[in-house]
Amino acid sequence: MDKITMSIRVTxxxxxxxxxxxxxxxxxxxxxxxxxxxxxxxxxxxxAKRTCGTCNGTGKIDDVNICKKCQGAGFxxxxx
Numbered sequence: 001m002d003k004i005t006m007s008i009r010v011t012x013x014x015x016x017x018x019x020x021x022x023x024x025x026x027x028x029x030x031x032x033x034x035x036x037x038x039x040x041x042x043x044x045x046x047x048a049k050r051t052c053g054t055c056n057g058t059g060k061i062d063d064v065n066i067c068k069k070c071q072g073a074g075f076x077x078x079x080x
Contacts, residue, residue, distance in 0.1 A: 008033070026071045051075050 010018065022032040051057040052075055055067035059074040066072040 023071065024073060026069075026073055026076050049075050 018029050018032065022029045025032065027035065052059075052067060052070035052073070054069045055061050055074065057074045059067055059070065059072040061067050067074075070076050
């Protein structure tokens with residue numbers, strides 16, 4: 001598979017939104033953008049959604065502390 005370098009311009013507010021969403025999903029901003037690009041209907045998926053084994057998909061450990069592995073999402077995206 002060929003790799004294509006891509007640049008996008010975002011405002012400061014859009015950058016904050018992307019960073020928050022990526023953090024919530026346990027991804028980097030670049031991984032989040034790659035996920036969006038690769039989940040187009042005519043494009044092969046580059047990531048698989050896996051349930052977090054540490055917290056068993058709940059997002060919390062001991063019903064109090066947020067799981068650090070999946071950052072409270074209960075799942076993680078694993079690159080295929």
